[in-house]
Amino acid sequence: MNANFESIQKSLIQFLDSKRGKFPRFYFLPYEDLLEIIGMGKDPKPLNKHIKKMFAGLHSLEAEPAPKGTQTAKYYIKCILSEGNPPEESIDLDAGAAEETKLLVDQNCEEWLKELIERMKRALQRLFKVVHTDTNQQRRIREHSYMRNWIAQQKGQILVTAAQIEWSNMCREALASLEKLANVNPSSTSHPLKALKATYRKKCNVYIDVVEKTPGLTALDRKKLTALIIIEEHHREVIDKMYNTKTIRRNHFDWLSQLRFTLKEPDANDQHYFVTIEQMNSEFDYGYEYQGNQPRLVITPLTDRAYMTLTNALSMYRGGAPQGPAGTGKTETVKDLGKSLAFFVLVENCDGTMNPQYLAGKLAGLSSSGAWGCFDEFNRILLDVLSVIASMFESIFDCIRQGQGEAKACNLGDVPALVSKDAGFFITMNPGYAGRSSLPDNLAALFRPVAMMKADFRAIAKIELMSVGFKEAEVLSVKIVSIYDLMDKQLSKAKHYEFQMRSLKSVLRAVGAIKQSMPQLNETSVVIKGVRDMNLSKLLAEDVVLFDKMFEDLFPDCEEPEVNMDDL
């Protein structure tokens, strides 16, 4: 009986693996979840529980009864939805498409899920049309209401990418006209970069104004604006830098080192628009994976450099390996680059119990579906497993190189994979921690290291503050960071104290919430209240005295605002 059961179990696994082979994102689900999906028949609802594990920003599917006369299915998929309840955003999968082309939920879930991915990509390509038709950015800067409408109407992902395309185009134009002018007086108002600089300063101020002064701004629009401010403030800084270094050519490093977006010509019937991204010598197609409205990472010189190394590694058919202490943003950088290029990034926390079969499954799933994998704390995996994995990575990278843009088949151990050109692999490590092995040489050769030692607290604080509508972000960010620095150095060394990125981020979040709920307070008071609220409760009695002194030094003549807390 046992033998019988065992052989049934074996063929069951084989059956599930064959499904995974047909729809590689099934590799990201454990067998139990996969069984549930395969067993769901023609009802897509049970799928919603697991879909987050297979898609980045997609949280559920909206199904409607299938059109009459359909024999094979009860439902069709109408929209894909982002997170939130009710969902914040929905992407219409078949805008204006004919009845008979609807995406039917039939028996073969791997087939219609595959089609779902195609439709998601095409839906995004359709949405990019607006970038081409709406070029009225001057009006967006002039009129708040016009800007607000633009933001409310467009999907967050389109807004951010559109901003990146627009900025790339304007910089390209400015640099092109500079090349022609050759000898232009940098202080003259006709200097193209100077004009661009002014435009972007104005643009960022408009965004901040909209966040600060719009009563009843919806949570979704706030999220979109936050993401836009983070991206556009970076754009502004790059323009400033190019102006200051007297960049006058399109092949200047300060320009080439940026992620440069291009909107390509549409397909024959003007329906789908394509986006490509360049950085240094590497070029990528946009992934068209729906990202939702996830928070974006503040871009600092450090992340900029990391992006450069990572994209470069990808273009040389290698992986990227950010290394550094905890809390410097290794994983976040990989994730954010994935968001910019619109790929699905799967983060996998590694540990010593991982075996080659498990990892082979993950790698096959990632490489076959053209997704990115970020393996956190990769050197926690045991050394003998690592060397097996190294050869798998090697064959994947070989496949991407030999495939010349086409998918190419290979075997990872005994798991078959069809390697897509879009697949990307990243490993993060924290060298010097106890119990970590160092990478074997053949593995280390496959991954480009990026050192990430210290996050730029000030730049991050500044842009986070701006993104929630602070006008004096520049000054206030310096104060917040100095007080954190002082706390770290001068207060006693109590075990529970942590004045690093994590607590800084939570203070910034708190400050943002206070700003939103008490718009009557001035910005300095908001910051004082935020920092005190978040820290006083965890300080030891003797440190409170020091803490108060620091406040007096940094914020002379400022009292902590009296706030009525009766509600508590």
Next chain:
Amino acid sequence: MWENNIALITETLDLLMLATARWQYLESIFCGQPDIIRMLGEENAKFQVSNKVFKAQMSRINKEKNAYRALVAGVKDFIKVL
């Protein structure tokens, strides 16, 4: 002699537990998800046969309050059935 018997009981019991675990896993699949049953016809037939045997044996063991009789003496070569 009795030492042998105890060893045999332990061994049979181990196998029985293993079978129960596997049966539990498969039962939830083959007795609850019609789609899977349809896609895995051959495996399902195989499972239903073993399922019948398993259930019959389990209800016999359930009635039999003596471990020796339940696992060793009750059915000739019960360990081979497992």
